[in-house]
Amino acid sequence: xxxxxxxxxxxxxxxxxxxxxxxxxxxxxxxxxxxxxxxxxxxxxxxxxxxxxxxxxxxxxxxxxxxxxxxxxxxxxxxxxxxxxxxxxxxxxxxxxxxxxxxxxxxxxxxxxxxxxxxxxxxxxxxxxxxxxxxxxxxxxxxxxxxxxxxxxxxxxxxxxxxxxxxxxxxxxxxxxxxxxxxxxxxxxxxxxxxxxxxxxxxxxxxxxxxxxxxxxxxxxxxxxxxxxxxxxxx
Amino acid sequence: xxxxxxxxxxxxxxxxxxxxxxxxxxxxxxxxxxxxxxxxxxxxxxxxxxxxxxxxxxxxxxxxxxxxxxxxxxxxxxxxxxxxxxxxxxxxxxxxxxxxxxxxxxxxxxxxxxxxxxxxxxxxxxxxxxxxxxxxxxxxxxxxxxxxxxxxxxxxxxxxxxxxxxxxxxxxxxxxxxxxxxxxxxxxxxxxxxxxxxxxxxxxxxxxxxxxxxxxxxxxxxxxxxxxxxxxxxx
Numbered sequence: 001x002x003x004x005x006x007x008x009x010x011x012x013x014x015x016x017x018x019x020x021x022x023x024x025x026x027x028x029x030x031x032x033x034x035x036x037x038x039x040x041x042x043x044x045x046x047x048x049x050x051x052x053x054x055x056x057x058x059x060x061x062x063x064x065x066x067x068x069x070x071x072x073x074x075x076x077x078x079x080x081x082x083x084x085x086x087x088x089x090x091x092x093x094x095x096x097x098x099x100x101x102x103x104x105x106x107x108x109x110x111x112x113x114x115x116x117x118x119x120x121x122x123x124x125x126x127x128x129x130x131x132x133x134x135x136x137x138x139x140x141x142x143x144x145x146x147x148x149x150x151x152x153x154x155x156x157x158x159x160x161x162x163x164x165x166x167x168x169x170x171x172x173x174x175x176x177x178x179x180x181x182x183x184x185x186x187x188x189x190x191x192x193x194x195x196x197x198x199x200x201x202x203x204x205x206x207x208x209x210x211x212x213x214x215x216x217x218x219x220x221x222x223x224x225x226x227x228x229x230x231x232x233x234x235x
Numbered sequence: 236x237x238x239x240x241x242x243x244x245x246x247x248x249x250x251x252x253x254x255x256x257x258x259x260x261x262x263x264x265x266x267x268x269x270x271x272x273x274x275x276x277x278x279x280x281x282x283x284x285x286x287x288x289x290x291x292x293x294x295x296x297x298x299x300x301x302x303x304x305x306x307x308x309x310x311x312x313x314x315x316x317x318x319x320x321x322x323x324x325x326x327x328x329x330x331x332x333x334x335x336x337x338x339x340x341x342x343x344x345x346x347x348x349x350x351x352x353x354x355x356x357x358x359x360x361x362x363x364x365x366x367x368x369x370x371x372x373x374x375x376x377x378x379x380x381x382x383x384x385x386x387x388x389x390x391x392x393x394x395x396x397x398x399x400x401x402x403x404x405x406x407x408x409x410x411x412x413x414x415x416x417x418x419x420x421x422x423x424x425x426x427x428x429x430x431x432x433x434x435x436x437x438x439x440x441x442x443x444x445x446x447x448x449x450x451x452x453x454x455x456x457x458x459x460x461x462x463x464x465x466x467x468x469x470x
Contacts, residue, residue, distance in 0.1 A: 111350040116347070162377070
């Protein structure tokens with residue numbers, strides 16, 4: 001089975017790639033740049049992870065227009081990325097609006113990622129799209145929920161050739177960050193090549209939501225995160 | 236009601252824009268470049284149509300990666316755009332594969348267009364996306380059918396903020412090309428600003444599928460198409 005794997009360069013997509021490889025999938029890697037602050041660093045992580053897993057094809061797609069559309073602290077240079085503040089048990093930070101949506105939500109971003117993945121999958125005759133979304137730690141993002149991916153499978157079915165059949169596989173959906181770290185260690189995933197920080201590109205800040213969720217996952221797994229931090233939350 | 240209107244620059248999107256304006260919508264225009272052969276000419280048509288209707292905001296999004304993904308005669312310089320050949324009553328040309336999919340099908344293209352429109356609509360607090368798809372003349376494209384747009388509405392609902400509600404409006408869905416021309420004339424749509432040819436950018440070729448469907452529509456409406464052709468099919 002051929003599979004398109006969405007590889008952002010973060011820890012979750014790394015473990016997703018490791019699981020797809022372990023499952024014997026014929027890999028196609030897709031990385032999407034959407035004008036986020038740390039795009040160059042994330043692309044380096046993607047390149048390093050692709051060099052490690054050697055997929056049959058790798059594609060980098062640039063959707064910089066998302067930055068023009070705006071509406072997110074992740075792509076808007078004028079809006080601060082929240083740091084510090086309490087993490088709720090579900091992972092949604094205090095820097096969320098009344099509906100519980102984090103300031104780093106990029107409107108409908110995952111639909112863009114899945115649309116690109118579906119076009120690529122149709123052309124490459126891949127039957128699966130793998131994406132490392134998790135409802136456990138990112139429950140604040142509406143487009144990270146399984147209900148969204150289920151609806152997207154139906155859109156792919158309606159909008160592609162009659163003989164095209166593509167499933168959206170979300171192997172981390174019910175995993176906590178701690179379990180994702182343990183799963184990656186079990187599969188020999190090269191965590192040192194991944195990058196999660198939303199703010200910095202040399203040493204991870206250790207303070208943004210993404211860093212804190214990652215560090216909490218490593219703490220839960222009782223392993224030290226191999227990447228460099230300028231500050232480790234709680235230490 | 237604010238509405239994002241997808242304006243390719245072709246005749247169908249022009250009439251869609253005319254209908255949205257006539258319906259009193261507060262307009263946001265979106266044009267998407269996807270590496271198609273006549274992109275520059277289509278963007279000029281978009282600019283001209285936007286200057287005519289003066290939307291509150293206009294956005295041009297470039298998804299050139301679709302050309303890299305390939306799989307279509309519309310974006311692949313090595314694959315010829317079909318010209319001549321019989322048009323079936325439904326409009327699908329003889330240059331279609333066994334499943335009836337035209338060679339100009341761009342895999343899952345409309346999902347990309349709708350994803351961009353939905354992100355823009357969410358940020359602009361628009362409640363509608365208007366798109367000039369028609370099942371009558373383009374029944375060969377799976378992502379031009381109402382069943383696809385219905386499924387996409389559900390994806391938007393699942394993947395955006397809880398308070399976001401966006402409908403996908405397809406006012407031309409059941410219209411033949413002849414009826415679209417008559418509707419445009421009734422609304423005073425400036426057909427001379429639009430561009431439909433898939434092949435040429437100075438004078439329309441008159442021979443590609445898109446030109447022939449357009450000319451058949453004007454013939455059906457018993458009106459002469461105001462744009463210049465190097466050759467008019469049937470004349």
